[in-house]
Amino acid sequence: MKPTLKRPTIDSVTTINTDGSHYILHPADVQGRFTVSRRLFALCLIAVYILLPWIPINGNPAVFLDVENRRFHLFGLTFLAQDLWLAFFVVSGVGFALFYLTALFGRLWCGWACPYTVFLEHVVRRLERWIEGDAASRRRIDIAPWNSAKILRRGLKLLTFFLASFVIAHFFLAYFVSLPKLWKMMMHNPQEHWLAFSVVMFLTVVLFFCFAWFREQFCIVLCPYGRIQSALTDDHTLTVGYDKGRGEPRGKAGSPGAGDCINCQRCVQVCPTGIDIRNGLQLECIGCSACIDACNEIMTKLDRPTGLVRYDSMQGLQGKKTRWIRPRIVAYTVLMAVGVLALGLTMRRLHGFQATLTRMTGAPYYVGEAGVRNQFQLRIINKQQTEQEYRITLEKAPEGTLLGGLSGSLKVAPQSEQQQVVMIEIPRAVYAGKQSMQISVINEAMQDTQVIEFEFTGPNPRLLTEDINKKTP
Numbered sequence: 001m002k003p004t005l006k007r008p009t010i011d012s013v014t015t016i017n018t019d020g021s022h023y024i025l026h027p028a029d030v031q032g033r034f035t036v037s038r039r040l041f042a043l044c045l046i047a048v049y050i051l052l053p054w055i056p057i058n059g060n061p062a063v064f065l066d067v068e069n070r071r072f073h074l075f076g077l078t079f080l081a082q083d084l085w086l087a088f089f090v091v092s093g094v095g096f097a098l099f100y101l102t103a104l105f106g107r108l109w110c111g112w113a114c115p116y117t118v119f120l121e122h123v124v125r126r127l128e129r130w131i132e133g134d135a136a137s138r139r140r141i142d143i144a145p146w147n148s149a150k151i152l153r154r155g156l157k158l159l160t161f162f163l164a165s166f167v168i169a170h171f172f173l174a175y176f177v178s179l180p181k182l183w184k185m186m187m188h189n190p191q192e193h194w195l196a197f198s199v200v201m202f203l204t205v206v207l208f209f210c211f212a213w214f215r216e217q218f219c220i221v222l223c224p225y226g227r228i229q230s231a232l233t234d235d236h237t238l239t240v241g242y243d244k245g246r247g248e249p250r251g252k253a254g255s256p257g258a259g260d261c262i263n264c265q266r267c268v269q270v271c272p273t274g275i276d277i278r279n280g281l282q283l284e285c286i287g288c289s290a291c292i293d294a295c296n297e298i299m300t301k302l303d304r305p306t307g308l309v310r311y312d313s314m315q316g317l318q319g320k321k322t323r324w325i326r327p328r329i330v331a332y333t334v335l336m337a338v339g340v341l342a343l344g345l346t347m348r349r350l351h352g353f354q355a356t357l358t359r360m361t362g363a364p365y366y367v368g369e370a371g372v373r374n375q376f377q378l379r380i381i382n383k384q385q386t387e388q389e390y391r392i393t394l395e396k397a398p399e400g401t402l403l404g405g406l407s408g409s410l411k412v413a414p415q416s417e418q419q420q421v422v423m424i425e426i427p428r429a430v431y432a433g434k435q436s437m438q439i440s441v442i443n444e445a446m447q448d449t450q451v452i453e454f455e456f457t458g459p460n461p462r463l464l465t466e467d468i469n470k471k472t473p
């Protein structure tokens with residue numbers, strides 16, 4: 001006999017039965033201004049996710065993380081593996097921005113912009129709605145015996161989910177391999193690019209598992225951002241909430257002494273995480289605003305003011321004033337400003353090419369008849385899509401110092417690197433010992449200059465004079 005499942009209670013996670021099994025939710029459809037705005041916003045976001053690897057900026061895709069060649073193209077800027085320390089500022093900047101947004105607007109990100117929510121709510125649930133009908137119809141299919149009609153519908157639904165997962169996995173891969181290469185991979189035998197194929201299949205399976213079964217559980221039990229949000233918000237944070245003062249006591253429309261809530265449960269039926277917003281702010285709430293539209297529908301039908309469930313702070317819901325400027329907002333603002341300033345200053349140091357100068361291995365210097373000589377390896381990486389010419393000059397060097405190994409300039413092919421041995425020789429007559437010098441690598445076409453400081457090394461100048469005296473009778 002099939003064991004009876006115990007439905008989740010008010011004290012348990014809404015989608016986990018008390019026996020530990022998954023309670024499958026079928027949120028009802030809802031209409032309203034927030035639902036329409038959210039759908040339009042999601043369509044724009046999906047277009048952005050798909051188009052980012054296609055839109056060229058400065059000859060490269062807007063976002064292309066070329067791991068194979070260790071080059072990362074972000075909105076016209078090219079970063080090499082050596083520039084990755086900048087990622088610290090970018091990641092911490094994004095982190096603080098999320099803290100900031102959460103402190104001000106609660107889980108706005110989760111309900112409106114998170115890619116997982118966008119694909120789950122606006123692609124997967126839409127497909128499910130088209131194939132299996134509305135929430136009531138889906139529940140009927142759930143409990144129906146496995147006949148041919150159910151097998152056909154469920155099979156079609158799962159096949160569609162798998163295809164959606166497969167397509168999304170390819171969109172994801174497009175961020176890491178160039179589009180011509182992605183196309184070539186898709187057209188050729190998977191054995192020729194087994195790593196990319198394995199990544200796509202792994203991602204497809206994970207997404208399929210999430211879309212077909214795990215769904216809202218990801219936000220409730222796995223997402224780390226969801227876990228920390230309660231520490232980031234306070235009573236002045238804007239969240240989706242229920243106006244208890246206006247809604248309670250619940251009762252039928254027209255009952256004497258009853259509040260505005262008629263206990264129709266519509267706000268619970270539409271919730272994608274299955275919670276009752278009337279129980280107060282809960283960890284499971286992703287701030288999607290479906291319950292606002294649902295309750296507004298009911299209030300409009302009853303000819304009562306909308307906003308019984310609305311975007312407001314806990315203070316606002318209690319009829320008190322919401323304070324926007326608070327110590328944590330000031331602290332996050334200062335931290336963000338410092339982060340933006342630091343990022344701005346470091347970005348100024350980012351060049352369209354990278355030049356490095358390394359001392360050659362072996363003896364650090366050579367003393368010859370003409371003077372003291374040091375040898376270096378000059379390495380230039382051209383980050384541009386076209387061939388570039390670099391002029392090299394020596395500065396802070398004594399009069400008569402020779403720069404050998406270079407005929408004035410160096411041409412480097414697009415998106416490649418070139419190495420050149422550079423010899424620097426100070427004549428004996430002007431040699432004054434170890435000293436700092438500079439090499440400037442100038443790209444006149446891009447008006448970009450990189451200055452490299454280095455130390456010229458050699459023997460004590462006194463020893464050099466004695467050496468000359470010995471040789472001169």
Ligand code: SF4
Pocket residue numbers: 240267270271272273274275276277284285286287288289290291292
């Ligand atoms: S309680 Fe309302 S805002 Fe929160 S997840 Fe449920 S429907 Fe969305």
Ligand code: SF4
Pocket residue numbers: 242247260261262263264265266267268278294295298308309
């Ligand atoms: S939809 Fe509005 S009226 Fe209906 S139960 Fe929810 S809060 Fe009450």
